[in-house]
Amino acid sequence: MLNVAIVGASGYTGVELARILCNHPEVTLTMATSRQYAGQPLSQVFPNLLGKTDLLCQNPSLEELCQSADLFFTAVPHKTAMDIVPQLRQAGKKVIDLSADFRLRDVAVYEQWYQPHSSADYLREAVYGLPELYRSAIKESSLIANPGCYPTSIILGLAPLLKAGVVVPETIIADSKSGASGAGRSSQVGSLYCEVADGFRAYKVGGSHRHTPEIEQELSVLCKKDVKITFTPHLLPISRGILSTVYAQLQPGISAAMIQDLYNEMYTDEPFVRILPPGSLPATQYVRCSNFCDIAFSIDVRTGRIIVISAIDNIVKGAAGQAVQNMNIISGFAETTGLEMAPCFP
């Protein structure tokens, strides 16, 4: 059994990690940290976990923390992560970091969108934890930068098209819609039930959302040149789920059959990507509580555009589930271990 710890267990990513890990047959969850709830049972903070774990939330010293486990999930805000992750690495621990701090390879880009980076040395060591693109590198790594939720949905949707060069990269527009859990569990007026329910809005419009450089970094790798995209996030009145509707101009002469082949080729053997049968379209409710990414596309022959639609559960494939998938790869477990449950519908 592998001993694992969750650093920052009191957010929605933390509870989802706990939910998955406490049923994972190859690991023991030995530590859940939370300053705010230190001393309380984790199952009191999140009563869904009652009977599944007896762990108390703790606020351990670094030494206690390091002794508690061999692999760490750091589910803390960016900036906090860049403080704790190097310490865990120096203690020889494997780390799967769910913050943004180690996702951008270029420290200048990071500092342009976030703030100064105090642990830039670790950027080279970190592997971007999208198994569908970087599985072999993940396997060899001890520091995984677990991808953002929006980037996961958009990159998986576009990857086969960009690798094959069948769309014009400059025309990419990603219109994404996320459930409210993406805003986290901090108490702010904008996240109140009455502000979100029965409503819908865009936010950080016009290229200002911090996931933009992360998306562009990976799309640029895929099409082997610098790409700038337009990305618009929206807030859905649901708890879980991201659906991205991505637009791009097709190169001349590209048919639907060719596109279908590209998707099948890249994803047929992927355990967590489902290319939908023609005529079907993704919906967030069909991936709810699962690690699946569902993808479909449609060609608008009137305008020559392709519309790619992808759906994930933002706290599973967009966060905790993908983190466990990465742990499975690193640890030599079957990649789907602990992530087999079918999505919950309705």
Add this chain to the structure above:
Amino acid sequence: MLNVAIVGASGYTGVELARILCNHPEVTLTMATSRQYAGQPLSQVFPNLLGKTDLLCQNPSLEELCQSADLFFTAVPHKTAMDIVPQLRQAGKKVIDLSADFRLRDVAVYEQWYQPHSSADYLREAVYGLPELYRSAIKESSLIANPGCYPTSIILGLAPLLKAGVVVPETIIADSKSGASGAGRSSQVGSLYCEVADGFRAYKVGGSHRHTPEIEQELSVLCKKDVKITFTPHLLPISRGILSTVYAQLQPGISAAMIQDLYNEMYTDEPFVRILPPGSLPATQYVRCSNFCDIAFSIDVRTGRIIVISAIDNIVKGAAGQAVQNMNIISGFAETTGLEMAPCFP
């Protein structure tokens, strides 16, 4: 007092018409037709109307119908409308038709997207009932083709830009999200609570939604040339509201200040269009149950695109409210009569 009738009162547009009309100081609602509920009080079909109207649903003969009122709201499905509207017009009645049957000026386009048109003669007579574009024509008309919900949100959002020629029309993409009332009140599995709630999906992707030609017709008028756009509708887990996120490439040299001026110029005196102050973005919950269309824009300087966001209540400004606004114009009432209530939030 003007006597008015609702033909097809048992749908969500019907109940909203009744809600507005029963409080309108200049009209008397004298007839509400429904085959399915004939003989039942309208307030039994829609208990929110209890105490506000004593009307019984009826299934009248044409003669009875014509005698009941001077102005008719036809809130029936397309194809049904093209049967009833000519009869009402021949009886000298004013008609505000909420179906798609008289919105497209070119019968060939109509027949390509719908089915054969049996009353094509009336297309010339009909005026497209978007007051912000056609107010003076509406005033003179006796047959109003009340706009579709998606088209209302998209056309109002783009009109100032297209009139001024500041965007490249070929690059327009409209990513729209609608509440479930847009699918009507017919009982189908896809509209069940458990299928819609806590979920999100796209539908009729790739240029196949029937509002596409209606949007393109009006955008083409505005920019004085044929425009084809990509339009993607989505289904939101809310009852009321449409938010459209519209993308277009800006012409060179266009600044945010110039755009702001264009919006202010066109809409400052419009009673139902609110251009949001800079930094604000529309949300469906802020127009809920009102006839407002809220609009804001943002420029993505990294890609040279403008993103226009508009929000309406799909059954008010997108249907019943706009129909009453048209009635007010036709009838010489103050245009805002009966439509003054502020949106309900939360």
Add this chain to the structure above:
Amino acid sequence: MLNVAIVGASGYTGVELARILCNHPEVTLTMATSRQYAGQPLSQVFPNLLGKTDLLCQNPSLEELCQSADLFFTAVPHKTAMDIVPQLRQAGKKVIDLSADFRLRDVAVYEQWYQPHSSADYLREAVYGLPELYRSAIKESSLIANPGCYPTSIILGLAPLLKAGVVVPETIIADSKSGASGAGRSSQVGSLYCEVADGFRAYKVGGSHRHTPEIEQELSVLCKKDVKITFTPHLLPISRGILSTVYAQLQPGISAAMIQDLYNEMYTDEPFVRILPPGSLPATQYVRCSNFCDIAFSIDVRTGRIIVISAIDNIVKGAAGQAVQNMNIISGFAETTGLEMAPCFP
């Protein structure tokens, strides 16, 4: 025109008062106070009000406040109200207080459930603002204690039965369910979208909710003896609405027809109470955004119990709407002025 002010405009009751008052033909809203948002347009705090009011939120001195209006709605938390209300009264202003501070006639009871009362003198002056019970006293009063939301729904549901003595008071159980706006707009984890949505829970079970003594006070008046009830509040995943299901043992020999008569007798002329036709049951969505209280009952002949069900919109009839109704009565306006709109459904 009567000048009116809202003290504490940044909560959900505040915005609803503003929504109603800015369309009320007899009043001018001259002041909206908010410490937190002082200097901001009220329509920036609540964008639904854009175009309906130009008021800036203010944090005025007492003198400025008193000069701003003749009638004040105090929509501040209990304890804060008992500080400000006496000052307004001493300045000769009429006050409709939406807190709990002046609802309980017995200061000892107040102090048992809340905290020490610093303005107990005003308890005698205050009239409990439930027009269906105290209309004539309200008319003469200058200080209205606007009822709580749960009490409004429960008292209106039970009043005819208790006045007529047809149920056993000791057997009353009120199982009430409220939308999330009842918890207010303060940012706390328990009110976050993800904590409330797609879920349901009871809270303050076992007689510990502070509305209990208020309900018991009024029920005791109605049946002319001290009554203790069991009251259980629940949190619904909706924004607006309270539905109370109230149980009581019927006295022997009481028939459904007799009960129906009692309800009709008491409420037939009430503009805001709708006794549903037999076979119909209230639903919160049928009173949404309106000042109606819908009531129906059913007799369980197998057990001899009556089940009374009442529904209100908690921030209209349960707060802001009832406050405006009280203002109308005090001010000699038609009681329904500004409150005529039919409920919004769907």
Add this chain to the structure above:
Amino acid sequence: MLNVAIVGASGYTGVELARILCNHPEVTLTMATSRQYAGQPLSQVFPNLLGKTDLLCQNPSLEELCQSADLFFTAVPHKTAMDIVPQLRQAGKKVIDLSADFRLRDVAVYEQWYQPHSSADYLREAVYGLPELYRSAIKESSLIANPGCYPTSIILGLAPLLKAGVVVPETIIADSKSGASGAGRSSQVGSLYCEVADGFRAYKVGGSHRHTPEIEQELSVLCKKDVKITFTPHLLPISRGILSTVYAQLQPGISAAMIQDLYNEMYTDEPFVRILPPGSLPATQYVRCSNFCDIAFSIDVRTGRIIVISAIDNIVKGAAGQAVQNMNIISGFAETTGLEMAPCFP
């Protein structure tokens, strides 16, 4: 591996059975019947199952059906069940019936609440499938009448109290609230998103809901005398979940500590009943997608009543999950097999 079949796979209970069974390590799902969708992949009807099962929906002959499996879940409406279940039993198959047809031991009671019973002989054979009460009988049985959703929540909540005789049975009132999946997947106006969302209502008030006799049957067994209760079901705007608030008068001299002991005693070793720690209250979101029943109680010392609150996921512990639990018991599998996942929150 045990071969199992779902008869009636196209409802919400059907899809949940499939979701659980396709991940159950001891069984193979070999047949899913649906007249309506015969020939279609089950994963096309319920896209959440894509990649988890390749089964086609079928409309098999009885012979084909019997050959397909050894244990059958009949998830068809009552009356349909009483036709198919005897045929499966005659073929020697084990049956877990999720309809109401074999739950009531007294055929006269069944016929009073439903319709004539054509297979009354099987009532004696059937065991009421509530493992917490009938585990040893279930183990020996080949025909399980899987309990109703409301009864499961109410009976589990009251059982320790009634067995110990600490409440007055005649005073029991069960106020229950269910999510919309309880109404099934048939297309009817009352189940549409816009009718259910953002609203709340009671239905079948006054002792008319068909679960009443089922509840009373089991409560009567527990307290060893005939009990009549008042039961009021309500419709929540959520997909999954039932919360029951149950009231009863305590016998004199019963303390909270005694009650706590009764609950602990009965349920400590139960894998799917969680007695909450004092101060905690159940919520449907904490049992979502799990087989848990969460229970807490509170004593209203002012009135001498106990309030018991229980929460389940109506399509798991209230239907499909409990059915799999029963299958596990019958088949000698560990009782929790396939049902281990922690509830999904948020």
